[in-house]
Amino acid sequence: MDTDPKRRSRTHLDAWDKDYASRGHLWGGAVVDMPVLPEGSLVLELGSGDGKTLSTLPGDCRAVAIDVSAQALLLACRVRADSAFIQADAACLPLRECCFDAIFAFHVTGHLLADGRRALACEAARVLKPGGRIFFRDFSEQDMRAGQGAEVEPGTFRRGSGILTHYFNEDEVADLFRSHQIELAGIGTHCWKMRIKGKDHLRAEVHAAFFKI
Numbered sequence: 360m361d362t363d364p365k366r367r368s369r370t371h372l373d374a375w376d377k378d379y380a381s382r383g384h385l386w387g388g389a390v391v392d393m394p395v396l397p398e399g400s401l402v403l404e405l406g407s408g409d410g411k412t413l414s415t416l417p418g419d420c421r422a423v424a425i426d427v428s429a430q431a432l433l434l435a436c437r438v439r440a441d442s443a444f445i446q447a448d449a450a451c452l453p454l455r456e457c458c459f460d461a462i463f464a465f466h467v468t469g470h471l472l473a474d475g476r477r478a479l480a481c482e483a484a485r486v487l488k489p490g491g492r493i494f495f496r497d498f499s500e501q502d503m504r505a506g507q508g509a510e511v512e513p514g515t516f517r518r519g520s521g522i523l524t525h526y527f528n529e530d531e532v533a534d535l536f537r538s539h540q541i542e543l544a545g546i547g548t549h550c551w552k553m554r555i556k557g558k559d560h561l562r563a564e565v566h567a568a569f570f571k572i
């Protein structure tokens with residue numbers, strides 16, 4: 360196994376581009392329980408992918424979409440062309456501090472290694488306005504896929520495509536984002552069944568919301 364963390368992370372980032380280039384739109388299913396945002400909110404989406412979450416934002420919001428994959432951004436552009444699209448690492452945002460009313464981090468934080476996850480949380484806190492909110496979703500350690508693949512760090516697995524996925528518990532998510540400026544507004548685990556070849560499998564996501572003092 361490659362033990363250099365920077366190279367491992369780079370290989371993982373390249374894997375996203377390859378996946379989008381070969382398979383196109385990747386994320387099916389509906390986005391459930393979207394929060395209500397104040398009219399005219401400036402929203403940042405981290406790891407916007409092919410635009411599934413962007414497509415659900417109200418028309419009066421202005422959105423900035425960040426993704427490490429140029430291929431993903433090309434797909435997301437078609438979904439919501441009036442957004443700003445930036446190819447960047449969510450752990451190192453090329454953005455000014457205190458500018459966003461809301462930040463969505465849906466199924467992105469878990470694709471970073473531990474150092475990257477901490478950096479993403481700090482960056483989200485930095486660019487959020489006081490009074491603004493962070494919305495987090497990622498797979499839980501109860502999810503059917505947790506434990507599949509090679510474990511590269513505790514709770515983080517690399518599957519065949521080269522993509523890394525970390526599986527969270529609620530305490531870990533609360534600790535990751537909470538800081539002297541950021542407080543937890545609510546957290547829970549959302550579970551549902553997925554039927555594959557006649558058998559039910561558990562899907563489980565941690566959903567959390569934070570606000571900046």
Ligand SMILES: C[S@@+](CC[C@H](N)C(=O)[O-])C[C@H]1O[C@@H](n2cnc3c(N)ncnc32)[C@H](O)[C@@H]1O
Nearest residue numbers: 375386406407408411426427428448449465466
């Ligand atoms: C599972 S997809 C989720 C897409 C979207 N948020 C959704 O829920 O449909 C993860 C996305 O995060 C992006 N990504 C992974 N690591 C990233 C990083 N360090 N910075 C920015 N984007 C990243 C990938 O390119 C991919 O588009």
